[in-house]
Amino acid sequence: MIAPLVTRFLQHITQQNNWARPHLMPFAGQMITFDFVLMQAHLIILEDGSLAIAPDRTQADATVHIPPSLSLRLATGDAHAKSLIKVEGDLHLATEVSKVLQQMRWDIEEDISHVVGDIAAFKLGEVSKSMFAQAKKQSTDLADMVSEYWQEEKNILAKKTHVTQFNDAVDTLRHDVERFEKRIDKLTQSITPASTSSDEAPAAKPKKPRTRRSPPSQESA
Amino acid sequence: MENNGEHTTHFGFKTVAEHEKKAKVGEVFHSVAQKYDVMNDVMSAGLHRVWKQFAVDTSGVKAGDKVLDIAGGSGDLSKLFAKKVGVNASHNPGEVILTDINASMLGVGRDRMLDAGLAIPAMQCNAEQLPFPDQTFDCVIVAFGLRNMTHKDVALKEMQRVLKTGGRLLVLEFSKVWQPLEKLYDLYSFKLLPMMGKWIAKDADSYQYLAESIRMHPDQETLKQMMLDAGFHRVDYYNLSAGVVALHKGYKTA
Numbered sequence: 166m167i168a169p170l171v172t173r174f175l176q177h178i179t180q181q182n183n184w185a186r187p188h189l190m191p192f193a194g195q196m197i198t199f200d201f202v203l204m205q206a207h208l209i210i211l212e213d214g215s216l217a218i219a220p221d222r223t224q225a226d227a228t229v230h231i232p233p234s235l236s237l238r239l240a241t242g243d244a245h246a247k248s249l250i251k252v253e254g255d256l257h258l259a260t261e262v263s264k265v266l267q268q269m270r271w272d273i274e275e276d277i278s279h280v281v282g283d284i285a286a287f288k289l290g291e292v293s294k295s296m297f298a299q300a301k302k303q304s305t306d307l308a309d310m311v312s313e314y315w316q317e318e319k320n321i322l323a324k325k326t327h328v329t330q331f332n333d334a335v336d337t338l339r340h341d342v343e344r345f346e347k348r349i350d351k352l353t354q355s356i357t358p359a360s361t362s363s364d365e366a367p368a369a370k371p372k373k374p375r376t377r378r379s380p381p382s383q384e385s386a
Numbered sequence: 387m388e389n390n391g392e393h394t395t396h397f398g399f400k401t402v403a404e405h406e407k408k409a410k411v412g413e414v415f416h417s418v419a420q421k422y423d424v425m426n427d428v429m430s431a432g433l434h435r436v437w438k439q440f441a442v443d444t445s446g447v448k449a450g451d452k453v454l455d456i457a458g459g460s461g462d463l464s465k466l467f468a469k470k471v472g473v474n475a476s477h478n479p480g481e482v483i484l485t486d487i488n489a490s491m492l493g494v495g496r497d498r499m500l501d502a503g504l505a506i507p508a509m510q511c512n513a514e515q516l517p518f519p520d521q522t523f524d525c526v527i528v529a530f531g532l533r534n535m536t537h538k539d540v541a542l543k544e545m546q547r548v549l550k551t552g553g554r555l556l557v558l559e560f561s562k563v564w565q566p567l568e569k570l571y572d573l574y575s576f577k578l579l580p581m582m583g584k585w586i587a588k589d590a591d592s593y594q595y596l597a598e599s600i601r602m603h604p605d606q607e608t609l610k611q612m613m614l615d616a617g618f619h620r621v622d623y624y625n626l627s628a629g630v631v632a633l634h635k636g637y638k639t640a
Contacts, residue, residue, distance in 0.1 A: 168624055169440035176443050193446070194620065194637070212446030212554070220622035220635065 168218040175208075177276075179215035182269045186214030188261060195255070197262050198225035202232050210262070227254035229263060241305065395536050398598030404536050408487070411534045414592045415459075415488040421587040422460050422494065428582055435462070437631050438529060441558045442466040444624070444635065450478040451524040454548065456513045456541075457531020458484040461495030467527070468504045484508045485516075486531075513541040518548045525549075529558035533603040542616035549638040555618060561625070561632035562605035571630070575600065606632045 179185060192210045196219045199206040207219035219225070230251040231239070238246035252259040273293070278286035315321040323331075393404040402410065415422075426434045442463065447453060449472045455464045464484040471480025484499065486492040489510055496508035511517050513528065514537055526545045535541045545555050563571045575597035583593025604612060606623050609632070613621045618636030625632055 169436050169443070169626065172440060172443045209444075211444065212552075213448035215446070217444045218624075220624050223622050 172217040175216040175218075178269055178271055181272050181275065185265045185269060188214070188265050189216070190214035192258050192261065195226045195258055196223055197258060198228040200228055200230045201236060202230075208262070225254065227252065227256070227259040227262075229259050241301065396599075396602045398595045398602065400598075407536045412488055414595055415491050422491065423462075425583065425587050425593075428586060429579060433627060437558060437626050437633070438462050438466060440624070440626065441527060441529065441556050441633055442470055444633065445470075445525050445527070445556055446554070447471055447480075447525050449475060450480050452481045452522065453483070454516075454518070454523045454526045454545075455482060455484050456486075456516075456526060456528040456545065457534070458486055458495055458529075459488075459491040459531070461498045461508075463527055463529055464495065464499060464506060465502055465504065467525075468499075468506055473504060473506055482506045485511050485513075487512050514544060516544045516548050520547050521550045522548050523550060524553045525556065526553070527556040527558070529556075530560070532557055532559050532609075533599050538604075539612060539616060542613060542618075546617045546638055551638055551640045554635055554637050555613070557609065557613070557634040557636075559609070559632060559634075560600040560603060561609070561629055563630050564625075564628040567628055606634075609634055 189210050190213070193212045193214070194210065196207060196209045198219075199208070207223070207225060208216050209219040209223075211217055230253070235246050235249055250263070274286045274290035277289055280286075281289070312322060316324050394401050395404050395407050396402075397407050397410050430437075445453075445467075447467065447470055449470075451471045453464075453467045453471060455461075455467065458464050461484055464482050467482045468474075468480075471482060472478070473480055473482055484492070484495050484506055485508070486495065487510065492508055492510050499506050499508065509517070513531070513535055526549055528541075528545070532538055532541065542555075549555060576594075579597050580590040580594045583596075584590035587593070603609075606625065606629070610621045610623060613634060613636040617638070619639045621634060621636035623632050623634040
């Protein structure tokens, strides 16, 4: 029962966003899977450029992996989160479908207007938009509070400044080590020619090793 | 099948001569034609409308396309397709042709189309000998009709012939139900269904035949293979309502 209902909804959304059809039509017959870890959505692009649930037991042409943490970030409009999405298979197909789906909008006011009329639908739309914005703000505030508690009180999470300081220290250490390595290399190179020349010219008179003169002992004096 | 030199086929659980099946199926549908829609709603609890809408939604037909509805009966699908391809549109109108081998069913369908303001052609024809040239249609659909056909392989080849390259065939048909539900489904089909047929359509035998013909129809994978054998490509199917019904879709490629 889910496939017919979801497909009906997808058809409705495509009808409301008719601009999307020409973008999807070149991929007609291809299948894409959105893997949200906890659930998967298998979609097929139809010949008229609309979307439907894919048939049973079919192989996807492209798979888009979106873990739950990333889903939340995408929902809050985090632009950086998009770059963390992993794609397998046909990259062109996955990019185009993802782009189209992100730009599609469900004109819910239009749908409600058929039942309650334009004015009431507009008011309901306004109320639901403000409620959604409020819920989004509340959840962002809650997330901020929890992360602050974990950073300040529990020390489970590291602060951004501490992470930056740690990274800087690691960088400094790495540079120091590199410099140290260079010095060792230089010293090794300065020693190596001497040993090589002694190998090449065994007949040469070996140099008398320089010894540090020990201070005269008080006894011999 | 062959029995004493005579070609035979199934009519429900019975085995009959091939030439008899057409007439027997005809009798069934003559008998139920007037109560067909009511019975469909009662038997499926209205789900047949969801299955048909789903078939239209996944067809991928667009405005201006040509659609052939085989065994279209009371015209439910023709009506949905007519809206989708825009048969009454002033710009780029589509075309839907309603066909059925049974005159009684076709009469019901034609009247319903006219009542809905849709003047679409209604033709009585046999799916095994379609009276259309090659490469005519963008989409061919047969809903709850294939199992009544004597030579399913011939009918599928005919459907493939009349499709344009890139066109698709949709077969909506009863299929093999999900195994854990089999017992319950059998109880419903062989006990409850004939009783409902007796009370509502005053015809228990026709609904006994319906239950038997569903069991004799090929399962999902077999029908897929039959479509591939008929020359279709990329054949896939959807199980609807736990496999009570399956929607197969196959493409004609060059």
